[in-house]
Structures are given as C-alpha cells and as structure tokens.
Amino acid sequence: MSSVSKEQVIEALRTVKDPELGADLVRLNMIRDVRVDGGRVDVKVTLTTPACPLKSTIEDDVRAAVARIPGVKEVNVDFDSNVTTDSRIFQRLQLDVRNIIAVASGKGGVGKTTVAVNLAIALAQEGARVGILDADIYGPNVPLMLGLTNHRIRVDNGKMVPAEAYGIKAMSIGFLVQPDQALIWRGPMLHSAIRQLFTDVAWGSLDYIVVDMPPGTGDAQLSLAQLVPVTGGLIVTTPQEVAIMDARRGLIAFRQLQVPVLGIIENMSGDVFGVGGGEKAAKELGVPFLGRVPLDPDVRKGGDVGAPIVVVKPESPAAKALRELARVIAARVSVLSFQADPELRVI
Ligand SMILES: Nc1ncnc2c1ncn2[C@@H]1O[C@H](COP(=O)(O)OP(=O)(O)OP(=O)(O)O)[C@@H](O)[C@H]1O
Ligand SMILES: [Mg+2]
Numbered sequence: 001m002s003s004v005s006k007e008q009v010i011e012a013l014r015t016v017k018d019p020e021l022g023a024d025l026v027r028l029n030m031i032r033d034v035r036v037d038g039g040r041v042d043v044k045v046t047l048t049t050p051a052c053p054l055k056s057t058i059e060d061d062v063r064a065a066v067a068r069i070p071g072v073k074e075v076n077v078d079f080d081s082n083v084t085t086d087s088r089i090f091q092r093l094q095l096d097v098r099n100i101i102a103v104a105s106g107k108g109g110v111g112k113t114t115v116a117v118n119l120a121i122a123l124a125q126e127g128a129r130v131g132i133l134d135a136d137i138y139g140p141n142v143p144l145m146l147g148l149t150n151h152r153i154r155v156d157n158g159k160m161v162p163a164e165a166y167g168i169k170a171m172s173i174g175f176l177v178q179p180d181q182a183l184i185w186r187g188p189m190l191h192s193a194i195r196q197l198f199t200d201v202a203w204g205s206l207d208y209i210v211v212d213m214p215p216g217t218g219d220a221q222l223s224l225a226q227l228v229p230v231t232g233g234l235i236v237t238t239p240q241e242v243a244i245m246d247a248r249r250g251l252i253a254f255r256q257l258q259v260p261v262l263g264i265i266e267n268m269s270g271d272v273f274g275v276g277g278g279e280k281a282a283k284e285l286g287v288p289f290l291g292r293v294p295l296d297p298d299v300r301k302g303g304d305v306g307a308p309i310v311v312v313k314p315e316s317p318a319a320k321a322l323r324e325l326a327r328v329i330a331a332r333v334s335v336l337s338f339q340a341d342p343e344l345r346v347i
Contacts, residue, residue, distance in 0.1 A: 004038075004041065009034045009036060012069055015065050016065050018058065019057055021048070031043065031045060032044040032045065032080065040076070043066065044078045044079075045059075045080075046079075046080055047081040048082070048083065048334035048338075049081055049331065050128050051123055051326055053327035053328060085098040085337070086098060086099050089229055092228070094199075097205075097207075099207065099209070100231050102224060102230045102233045102234065102259065103234045104213040106246030106249035107215055108216070111293070113142060113303075114267070115322070118322040118326075119210055119326050120168045122326035123330060126327070128330070129208075131169040131209045133170075133198065133210070133211045135194055135197065135220055136212055136220075137173050143170075143174040143175060145308065146163070146168075146170055148175070149174075153171075159200060160201045163175060169203065190223060191219070191223040191226075194220065195223075198228055208333070211230075217253035221253050221254075225258070232260050232262035232329075232332065233259040234261075234265060235261070236265050238268050238278075239266055239292075247278070247285065248284075262336070263290040264285070264289055265291060265325060266291070266292035268293070269295060290325055291321060291328060294317050296318040298316060
C-alpha cells in the first residue's frame with residue numbers, strides 16, 4: 001500500500017472549514033504542524049482563541065477528513081492558540097494588548113460589573129491572558145467584586161502595577177482613592193483618568209482587556225471610544241420588556257461611536273423578571289443575542305464578598321452560562337478581527 005504523504009494530509013485539511021470564520025484551516029494558516037508516520041497522522045491546529053467553543057467540532061472534522069485518506073489508521077489532533085490581534089491597539093497606544101472588549105448598558109444595575117468580572121476570569125480559566133479595566137470612575141465596583149478593596153497600587157518604573165486576582169490583572173480608580181472620598185469628575189478629568197488607566201499601567205502582554213463601563217451612554221463611553229480602539233462592545237440588559245429601550249440606547253451609542261457590537265447579554269434571567277427580553281431586543285435591534293445568565297442569589301452574594309461565581313460555584317447554572325458566554329464572545333472577537341482583515345493569518 002502506498003504510504004500517506006504530508007501533501008495529501010494538507011489537501012484533506014483544505015476541506016475543513018473553521019465554522020465561524022467560514023474559510024478553510026490551511027488558508028487561515030491554522031495548521032501549525034503535520035507529521036506522518038506510516039498510517040499515523042499527527043496534526044497540530046492553532047485556534048484563534050483558547051476559549052474556542054468549536055474546538056470539538058473542528059477536531060471531529062479534521063479527524064474525519066484525514067481518516068478518509070487511504071492508508072490512514074490513526075489521527076491525533078492537538079491544539080494550541082494564538083489570539084487574533086486588533087493591531088490598532090498597539091498602533092495607537094503602544095500597548096501589547098490584542099483585543100479590548102467594552103461591557104456597557106443603557107441603564108444602571110443590570111449586572112455589567114458582574115458580567116465583566118466573571119467574563120474576564122472565565123477567559124483566563126480557558127488559558128487566555130486577561131485584564132479588567134474599571135472605567136466606572138464614579139462608582140468603581142471591580143475592587144469589591146474581586147476582593148481587592150484594601151489593595152493599594154504600587155508604582156514601578158513610572159507605571160502603575162495592576163492588581164491581580166483569580167488569574168487576571170485589574171486596574172481601577174478605586175485602588176487610588178479612599179472609598180468614602182467623593183469623586184467629582186469634570187469631563188476633561190474623566191477623559192484623562194480613563195486614558196491613564198490604559199497608558200500609565202504596566203499591563204504587559206494580554207489577549208483581552210475587558211472594560212467595565214459606568215451605566216448609561218454619557219461621557220465615559222465617548223472618552224473610551226475616542227481614546228482607545230474598542231474591538232467590540234457588549235450590551236448587558238435584563239429580561240423585562242422595558243429593558244429593550246435601554247438596550248437600544250446602549251446600542252445606538254456604540255454605533256455612533258463606531259464601536260462594533262458583539263451582541264446582547266440577558267442577565268438576571270428567571271421567574272421574577274421573566275425570560276426573553278434580551279433576545280427580543282437583539283432581534284429587534286439586529287444584533288447577535290449572545291446568551292442569558294440566570295438570576296441566582298449566589299451571584300450577588302459572591303459579588304459582595306469578592307468571590308465571583310465562576311470561581312466559587314463553577315458548576316452552578318449561572319457560572320456555566322457565564323463560561324459559555326465567554327467562549328461565544330471570544331469566538332465573536334475572532335470573527336470581528338477576521339472581518340476587519342480577511343487576509344488574517346492565524347500563526
Ligand atoms: N445574575 C445575577 N443574579 C443575581 N444577582 C445578580 C446577577 N447579576 C448581578 N447581580 C447583582 O445585581 C447587582 C448589580 O450588579 P452589578 O453591580 O454587576 O451591575 P452594574 O450594571 O455594574 O451596576 P452599575 O450600573 O451600578 O455599575 C449586584 O448586587 C450584583 O451582585
Ligand atoms: Mg458596575
């Protein structure tokens with residue numbers, strides 16, 4: 001029997017598409033290595049995010065395609081990842097950060113900070129390098145939710161060193177001022193504070209910075225969009241019918257600021273508030289619906305004591321929903337990069 005060649009394997013891999021990017025793995029340069037040893041084939045695939053929700057689909061498709069080559073008896077598929085890069089971030093800020101994801105809402109108290117913190121940790125749990133930036137200058141809540149209320153920032157080589165918790169880096173104005181200090185920020189001060197949280201911080205190399213926005217669609221959104229290239233924006237909403245109006249406001253603000261919208265998340269889904277407002281809003285507004293997080297008292301309890309649900313109750317339905325959201329969001333970020341740069345090469 002003729003032996004299997006590497007070229008045959010590569011030809012077979014040209015028939016396997018990344019289901020979301022819609023192009024084949026070879027063209028996307030996602031094949032890092034192919035080894036053939038008699039009837040045994042080892043393929044190494046580089047994904048666009050370690051949090052790829054389609055890993056097992058891609059694995060099955062690669063196996064099936066390679067197994068069809070006559071003479072192949074065994075197929076081994078191995079994965080690593082190289083997160084897609086929004087190159088504007090380095091160009092404009094000289095930050096070695098690949099993507100910036102903003103979490104916003106039309107109205108307050110819908111769970112932005114909760115979603116931002118758990119999303120950041122869930123991405124890190126998948127193996128990504130993640131930071132969270134608390135852009136809520138008026139009411140910084142990230143320190144509380146990460147159990148870092150007593151943390152004070154250290155300066156090293158003229159840059160602020162971000163705090164670390166649960167595998168992520170974190171920066172908040174809350175680390176710089178006393179909690180009872182009243183902060184009255186005028187527009188220009190707010191602008192410069194948000195800028196400094198990006199540029200005066202030793203973020204290091206990161207795959208994602210998740211930005212927790214203050215409620216509403218005011219100055220902070222404007223400043224963020226002017227200061228940094230936001231790879232994608234998320235809108236958090238609640239299931240009630242009236243929430244659609246708020247989601248719409250958040251969406252319009254992103255659009256006016258030319259921030260690509262990743263989609264809508266419905267938080268606090270459940271019996272009390274009902275289910276479905278987020279999905280309805282997404283449909284009406286023509287943006288993707290990314291998923292819902294159930295209303296769960298443990299989410300609130302954990303948030304109040306700095307113990308995020310994805311860490312302390314990882315098997316709860318809320319934690320599972322948040323992890324699934326993290327994967328969906330990571331995949332959508334890859335899709336946005338690909339749409340922005342169809343010549344994208346993964347390696
Ligand atoms: N899925 C959930 N189940 C139960 N409680 C939740 C859930 N999500 C958030 N909460 C709680 O709701 C409250 C508001 O959440 P959070 O602070 O995250 O909202 P926010 O949109 O960031 O608010 P703000 O607009 O004030 O910044 C918090 O007490 C939080 O613990
Ligand atoms: Mg908040």
